[in-house]
Amino acid sequence: MSHSLAPALRPHRSFLSVPAINQRALSKISSLACDGVILDLEDSVSFEKKHEARANLSGHFAEPPAGDRLSIIRINPLLSKFGADDLALVVSIRPDAILLPKVESAEDLQTVERVLDEAGVPDTTKIWAMIETAKGVLNVGTIAGSRETLVPRLQGFVVGLNDLRKETRIPARKGRSFLIPFLMQVVLAARAHGLCVIDSVFNDFRDAEGFEDECIQGRDMGFDGKMLIHPAQIDPANHHFGPDPEAVAEAEAIIAAFSTQEAQTLNVINLNGRMIERLHLVEAERLVQLARLIGQSSRIDQSPFDQGKTET
Ligand code: COA
Ligand code: MG
Numbered sequence: 001m002s003h004s005l006a007p008a009l010r011p012h013r014s015f016l017s018v019p020a021i022n023q024r025a026l027s028k029i030s031s032l033a034c035d036g037v038i039l040d041l042e043d044s045v046s047f048e049k050k051h052e053a054r055a056n057l058s059g060h061f062a063e064p065p066a067g068d069r070l071s072i073i074r075i076n077p078l079l080s081k082f083g084a085d086d087l088a089l090v091v092s093i094r095p096d097a098i099l100l101p102k103v104e105s106a107e108d109l110q111t112v113e114r115v116l117d118e119a120g121v122p123d124t125t126k127i128w129a130m131i132e133t134a135k136g137v138l139n140v141g142t143i144a145g146s147r148e149t150l151v152p153r154l155q156g157f158v159v160g161l162n163d164l165r166k167e168t169r170i171p172a173r174k175g176r177s178f179l180i181p182f183l184m185q186v187v188l189a190a191r192a193h194g195l196c197v198i199d200s201v202f203n204d205f206r207d208a209e210g211f212e213d214e215c216i217q218g219r220d221m222g223f224d225g226k227m228l229i230h231p232a233q234i235d236p237a238n239h240h241f242g243p244d245p246e247a248v249a250e251a252e253a254i255i256a257a258f259s260t261q262e263a264q265t266l267n268v269i270n271l272n273g274r275m276i277e278r279l280h281l282v283e284a285e286r287l288v289q290l291a292r293l294i295g296q297s298s299r300i301d302q303s304p305f306d307q308g309k310t311e312t
Helices: 023-031 047-062 083-093 106-118 134-138 140-148 161-168 177-192 208-221 231-241 245-258 279-293 304-311
Strands: 014-019 036-040 070-074 097-100 126-131 154-159 196-199 225-228 268-271 274-277
Touching: 014 023, 014 070, 014 231, 023 047, 047 083, 070 083, 083 106, 097 106, 097 154, 106 126, 106 140, 126 134, 126 140, 134 140, 134 161, 134 177, 140 154, 140 177, 154 177, 161 177, 177 196, 177 208, 196 208, 208 225, 208 231, 225 231, 245 268, 245 274, 245 279, 274 279
Parallel strands: 014 036, 014 225, 036 070, 070 097, 097 126, 126 154, 154 196, 196 225
Antiparallel strands: 268 274
């Protein structure tokens, strides 16, 4: 079942938040190598400037930048005084996805699903949810499960730790140790229901080493990618959340081993002294396809990001 629920295969390594009020930042998007942009109408835009920010987005989408990156609009909470106008803008723009902040229940998403349906917005406009409150984390399994019932457009989660830390009073510390149980709940719920799941922002954008450590941690927790605040974070996020060349080489070996004549009726084989089960084949195929999509194969043993680093 989970196979058919898998999100469309595409990289989800790097999602840059771009404040919709910042025209200069909006104009940079066409030159950025991120997998997606989150055009923000919420916390990065002051109350006085919400209207201007919406107008900026209308202008931006009148001539959308070329490229294969996903365009996601983050609106204000639906029940805030800005929610209805934001939603109307999404209906007119029809971006790849609408991102709802502070989602705490499936009903929050169901309202958006209904508005999009009634306005005739095609289901290519997906719904994403920020999980960033205590109630959001507590209810994350039910929220994710709504994809199979009331909210078929639901496609992804983004974790918001700035809000979650504020509410839980867990301070920001290197390693995020007391937040790990919450993060893993979100990953588990996403995987159970075939959603993609994006790790939280790292605020200190001049701390390159700290950012890389957090990318590695997020990747090892099972996140697909990271929400970013600054263009300097794109290359390291693409690198750490991209398929590891060694893992791709191993995946190619698994596919080759299962494609031999004698392996056709075997579920378990010996690959250089390691037991490989047929169930590993599914993940191997996903990894190889993903690597091909982003132009990486096992023959390339250094990413462009690594090469840049060794030159300096
Ligand atoms: N998107 C696009 N371009 C960005 C950007 C972003 N999020 N953040 C910075 N840039 C651009 C700047 O415009 C600048 O371009 P320029 O040199 O041509 O002027 C360049 O990258 C370097 O920026 P820098 O001077 O290092 O930082 P800054 O002071 O301009 O911006 C922040 C710092 C934090 C204010 C800015 O990165 C930002 O607004 N980030 C997003 C915040 C956000 O969305 N928060 C809500 C979600 S948590
Ligand atoms: Mg938030």
